[in-house]
Amino acid sequence: MFGKKPLTMTQRNRINGYMFLLPNILGFLAFILIPVFFSFGMSFVEWNGFGAFKFIGFDNYTKLLQDDNFIISFRNSIIFMLITVPITLFLALIVSVWLNSGIKWLKLFRTAVFLPYVTSTIAVAVVWQLIFNPTKGPVNTILMNLGMDNPPGWFASTSWALIAVSIVYIWNHIGYYMVLYLAGLQGIPDHLYEAADLDGAGIIHKFFHITLPSLSPVIFFTVIMGVINSFKVFDMIYVLTQGGPGRSTQVLVYTIYNTAFKQFDFGYASAMAYVLFLVILVITFIQFRAQKKWVNY
Amino acid sequence: MKRKLVTGMLFLLIVSALIACSSKSTTNESNNQNAGSSSNTGESTDKNVNFTIPVLPDDLPAFEATYAEFQEEHPNIQIKFISFPANQYYEKLRTQLSGGVEYDLFGGILDKMVDTGIIEPLNDYIKSNNTDVSGYGELYKEMTINGNIYGLPFRKSPWMLFYNKDIFDAAGVEYPSADMTWDEFRALAAKVTSGSGADKTYGAFLHTWAQTWYMSAVQAGATVIDKDLSPFVDALQLRLDMEADGSIMPWAESKSTGAHYNAIFQSGTVAMSIIGDWHVAQLRKAEDEGKMSFKWDVVPIPHPKGVESNTSLATPVALMINKNSKHKEEAYKVVEFFTGSKGAQVFASKGFVTGYTDDAVKQAFYGDGSRQPEHLNYFYETSEYAEYPMLPGVKTIVVDGIFLQEGELVFIGDKTPQEAVAAMEERVQKEWASIYEEQFSIK
Numbered sequence: 001m002f003g004k005k006p007l008t009m010t011q012r013n014r015i016n017g018y019m020f021l022l023p024n025i026l027g028f029l030a031f032i033l034i035p036v037f038f039s040f041g042m043s044f045v046e047w048n049g050f051g052a053f054k055f056i057g058f059d060n061y062t063k064l065l066q067d068d069n070f071i072i073s074f075r076n077s078i079i080f081m082l083i084t085v086p087i088t089l090f091l092a093l094i095v096s097v098w099l100n101s102g103i104k105w106l107k108l109f110r111t112a113v114f115l116p117y118v119t120s121t122i123a124v125a126v127v128w129q130l131i132f133n134p135t136k137g138p139v140n141t142i143l144m145n146l147g148m149d150n151p152p153g154w155f156a157s158t159s160w161a162l163i164a165v166s167i168v169y170i171w172n173h174i175g176y177y178m179v180l181y182l183a184g185l186q187g188i189p190d191h192l193y194e195a196a197d198l199d200g201a202g203i204i205h206k207f208f209h210i211t212l213p214s215l216s217p218v219i220f221f222t223v224i225m226g227v228i229n230s231f232k233v234f235d236m237i238y239v240l241t242q243g244g245p246g247r248s249t250q251v252l253v254y255t256i257y258n259t260a261f262k263q264f265d266f267g268y269a270s271a272m273a274y275v276l277f278l279v280i281l282v283i284t285f286i287q288f289r290a291q292k293k294w295v296n297y
Numbered sequence: 298m299k300r301k302l303v304t305g306m307l308f309l310l311i312v313s314a315l316i317a318c319s320s321k322s323t324t325n326e327s328n329n330q331n332a333g334s335s336s337n338t339g340e341s342t343d344k345n346v347n348f349t350i351p352v353l354p355d356d357l358p359a360f361e362a363t364y365a366e367f368q369e370e371h372p373n374i375q376i377k378f379i380s381f382p383a384n385q386y387y388e389k390l391r392t393q394l395s396g397g398v399e400y401d402l403f404g405g406i407l408d409k410m411v412d413t414g415i416i417e418p419l420n421d422y423i424k425s426n427n428t429d430v431s432g433y434g435e436l437y438k439e440m441t442i443n444g445n446i447y448g449l450p451f452r453k454s455p456w457m458l459f460y461n462k463d464i465f466d467a468a469g470v471e472y473p474s475a476d477m478t479w480d481e482f483r484a485l486a487a488k489v490t491s492g493s494g495a496d497k498t499y500g501a502f503l504h505t506w507a508q509t510w511y512m513s514a515v516q517a518g519a520t521v522i523d524k525d526l527s528p529f530v531d532a533l534q535l536r537l538d539m540e541a542d543g544s545i546m547p548w549a550e551s552k553s554t555g556a557h558y559n560a561i562f563q564s565g566t567v568a569m570s571i572i573g574d575w576h577v578a579q580l581r582k583a584e585d586e587g588k589m590s591f592k593w594d595v596v597p598i599p600h601p602k603g604v605e606s607n608t609s610l611a612t613p614v615a616l617m618i619n620k621n622s623k624h625k626e627e628a629y630k631v632v633e634f635f636t637g638s639k640g641a642q643v644f645a646s647k648g649f650v651t652g653y654t655d656d657a658v659k660q661a662f663y664g665d666g667s668r669q670p671e672h673l674n675y676f677y678e679t680s681e682y683a684e685y686p687m688l689p690g691v692k693t694i695v696v697d698g699i700f701l702q703e704g705e706l707v708f709i710g711d712k713t714p715q716e717a718v719a720a721m722e723e724r725v726q727k728e729w730a731s732i733y734e735e736q737f738s739i740k
Contacts, residue, residue: 048412049394049413050391050414050415051413051414068724068727129553129554133553134549135550153709154553155552155553156549156550156552156553158706158709158711244552244705245549245552245702245705245706246703246705246711258693261388262693263690263694
């Protein structure tokens, strides 16, 4: 291949380029692409990690439809997404607009909001478990002092546990989206606001007619990432509730983990993972179609 | 031309990636063989064998202590014991075995490993070596899966009632009796409960495991995979009643505060605690470190009416041999020694109730009598049922899944015991029996 004629400059540059990419691509192939294809194949077999694959066609997928554990965790994942994504993004937007309004101590507040995101989930979980303790925690103590006789049971109640986990998740993730919004806000040219000022526009008008439209590409990106991230939640559930009480906080990825690494049913777990993948794919696809209507570039 | 070059490069990338991958896996394999099982290839009669044996972290010190004695009898067998964190033990062990690491032997609970199909049945070895299995007692039968013995137990973790003598003395209440029904236990717990808020002393502590509420039904002969689970209604009701009495910490509070049987008993704020034999070693350690100084003792766990006293639950932990081992005879020598009388004596001296029992083992367990608890003898006088049928999936799906979840719903007030048991019956059939029942049975 290299013997016939000397390489041109472009060709040599290209080889150099690919050589730089090689380590990354190898890692991607070995740890992501090949396992992704492998697990797709595995979703059609029964396999506990040992012996030969037993091909069972679509059995793993049809079994999903009658499996309460799957249906419950699927439902929980959807509810979790519907609660966390809008609230996280809304709060992150409010906070970033506030931080961008030229307040004092900007760096301090920005750090304070971002800190939860870079704090270890385990530490976060332990603190929130204390805060939400149904009998002795500060939240319920305050609620009882305010005259509430039966404050929520939080992590110890089937109707509140998912909401409690959502609150922790939202608090934990606002910082990440805030940083993205801040970057977007700083990219909005000042002259737009100046022109609006001259025309006599108020704060509210400026927010809805300048800030939001200019920020829409960033919002679009964060909605997609937010949905994907909320479906991927695992660590917080694992530490805070282990899916309980009952099965009230069992989400998809937690069930996948349990099926694969506690029950050693790798085929079935792969089928669940591919359903999750399909759901995320469809939602993302719909969002990409819908963005034409509201995203300005 | 350009496009050809690009495709050529991509092809090269993929091929080199594949080569890299495959060569990686081959080197791994040879490494693993070194780590796992390799021996010198010479065919001398007195050949040296190296074993690397994974065991649960709690068992590691006892295995290492036993190894010193083992070496005197079998100088040709070198063993290195290793361990993984208890939470991920089986996850890691199975992943390694599945990936080609060839451990010749490993420790663990049978039902977590038998479905792999790589466990060597020991029936023939037991026969040809004339191994004396009488010392393993009743539990031996419950370890028979599909007619095969897949491992021999080095300890069996029976449950016992631990109590804080100082609390009983202060309350002027007689110590728990060795022959006590669950109703008597409930009344006694209420008697020694006192205080409120931060000064609360609970009469008893039941850890947030399903076993702590379901054991009374198992003592009476039920198992968690029965088609009819109605005996478990009363078991659920008992815990509910005790929570209503205020004599045990409510489930929800135990869960949300992460209350742990070991820390809470050591703190001296519970009078009685029902837990396994390993708690003896934990409490002695705390005494050695000066963390606790009150007097304590053990009595058999309470029993249902009509069931003999000191009927307990146990979970045998065993040594198993890999079917693919190239040194099975030597491996069996290891199993025989560590689970037999000599190994059991070392384990017993560390405070573990061993799978194998004879007089020498008992003597090692009792020690010179200078350490608490006084009534260690109860541990060796139990007759026990397996905590759950030792079949694949039962622990994960039934005990830690269905029973834990449905029981929890009763204790937080979402379901009545009857509703929960009805749900358990349905779920056990659907989630466990439909997968495993035909393949595996105890016999």
